[in-house]
Amino acid sequence: MMKHKAAHTLRSPLNTNIFEDVVALPAAILKRSAVDNNIEWMQRFADQSSVCLAPHGKTTMAPALFKRQLKAGAWGITVATAYQAQIAAQAGARRIIIANQLLGQANMALVAELLAQGLDIYCCVDSVTNAETLATFFLQQQLELACLVEIGISDGRCGVRDQKQARQLAESIHALEGIQLAGVEFYEGVAKDKASVESWVQQAGGFCLQLHADGLLQHHTALLTGAGSVWYDVVAESFARLALPDFITPVIRPGCYITHDHQLYHQAQQQIKQRSALAIQLNGDLIPALELVAFIQSIPEKGKAVLGLGKRDVAFDAGLPQVIALYRHGKKRNVDLQHCETTKVMDQHAFWHYSSAVQPQVGDMVVLGSSHPCLTFDKWRCIWLVDDDYHLLETIETFF
């Protein structure tokens, strides 16, 4: 049985390019050079910031990409669930941060398997209830799970909201058998501005240092960890100002940087380039790596085309996918796409309003850039890796 929608090619795709009409469209593609560039760029950023990098793997859930990130020097892989931790481990990660609460016996059992294999697994805790449940489970398994106290902010996501709660939780974790107090975690992605992020890191870092000073950190490597793809520069700089002792490893966890995008994270990175001296100094920059290719399937009205891709194929929650190139009979057309716009996506279709100079035809292929890679990746079981000329190289499998 055909396992997924990207499975079919007319003939061997190797050495052909995607515009030669040999691959079943729509298709998602990853530009190899951009992926490699982004992996290398962020690793250099982390290295030169003296922080460790544990890329968030939930973005791609692609072991082949985790391997590239680890090979380039990533300290470990971050994930959101126990299942994702299993996939990261199978890709070779030896250090895994579950940047989330761990609940349920079945999920805990998945983590126990990894601990029994000698992997270093961290998870986040923000309630004594959860700490006690974890302790009971892992003690029964004769294992010890490394727990990070999650520090949140008012109106934010998870995490304790004040220092008193944080201290109480840390002491509970410290006292329980089956779990170890291993540091402090936060997710600053919900913050509104740079000052909030700085004060958050200051608070979480100060708390972590106090736990260390009081001899409460138990795990062999304690962590102070935060940072998604929007504020990683501010977090890294704030970590530097804390002058952490060797015992505490600072870890940033951006995920979307690996493919970057054409809207949400493009804008975030432009902000970063404006405020971070290091990001400016580093050669190069992040490059969008993830694109979609689809047919123009109908031009029912002048100025309006229907594209053969939709919510089933591409993220639509942070801006709609936009056409960045048009191909006819395998050749790119030199047309100005500035005044063209995707205005609506349905499950399997998108409406594309084009300017009169474009003159598209039914059967033309369009390349689309998108926004928020996480929700495009989970629409595909296989994504094509391509070179700069869109020659098909291999397929990258995802595990959602």
Added chain:
Amino acid sequence: MMKHKAAHTLRSPLNTNIFEDVVALPAAILKRSAVDNNIEWMQRFADQSSVCLAPHGKTTMAPALFKRQLKAGAWGITVATAYQAQIAAQAGARRIIIANQLLGQANMALVAELLAQGLDIYCCVDSVTNAETLATFFLQQQLELACLVEIGISDGRCGVRDQKQARQLAESIHALEGIQLAGVEFYEGVAKDKASVESWVQQAGGFCLQLHADGLLQHHTALLTGAGSVWYDVVAESFARLALPDFITPVIRPGCYITHDHQLYHQAQQQIKQRSALAIQLNGDLIPALELVAFIQSIPEKGKAVLGLGKRDVAFDAGLPQVIALYRHGKKRNVDLQHCETTKVMDQHAFWHYSSAVQPQVGDMVVLGSSHPCLTFDKWRCIWLVDDDYHLLETIETFF
């Protein structure tokens, strides 16, 4: 390697229920009795309306469910792409409507395989360009593809916009070798009200009858087909008024009815129950079959809980998933959830604001109803089939 997030159970799940904490959560579940009820209800609706039913398979992409629909009497399966047609064929469908334009050599090759196996495959055409490309391809393969002229409306999706275009296209298809003129198709889901749908069906039906009268319909079974899950009653009634000759088979194609939902299609069905004499006469009604189960993973602030599921697990484009039941230690709690609301979903989390009487705890399980099943199905490679007591029966595999 673990293939998907729903793969892990603590022990054999059979004869246990999902609230016994043996399955890795979050999980998507399908209530067997509701699925069976919905399949049976819609089949009775179609039978009593004297129309054929070709359920839209893109909703679930689950061969196990296609088989149930076919066994209950479905005439065929509708799909949106060539890949989906392959999956429908592998589930045993012998008649498949691709309710969409077919583009690209790789996609055409998939359809050619099915034609060569003797299956009856229809696709939609709304441009002479596309008709000519299809004809060239299928003639080369010494096959004939059944083509439906798609009739659209101004400001709608695909489909020719006036009678003159429609006639010209029909004559082109009729004249080309490699394709056959097999009827007329429309998708009325973009219509604004009942009167528009009725006039649309009247127009498409009149056109189809004219093609028949003029001896232009070539395929052994000609179709007049439309109807998604919102207007199927109006379309079926309009088909009846056309008094079609035996040569033209009327086919409706709702998809979402199989699981129904708690919002979008619940509201649509309430409208249908108000306007359709047949829907009122028929015993029973559609019942929501698709639910999500997740943990309360954090209660960081009074009145606000963070649930362990998000955009990675459930549709969010037509209303957010809402909690419909709360379980603690395997038992349902009798709490009033009326004034509780999911207010935000992130990739892996949802924010749930609860009323003070609910008193949830970290580790409680919640059951959620959702809106727009298509975009929940494509988040899961396996969905649990459960009985009315939430006992786990088997897994239903999806192919996206």
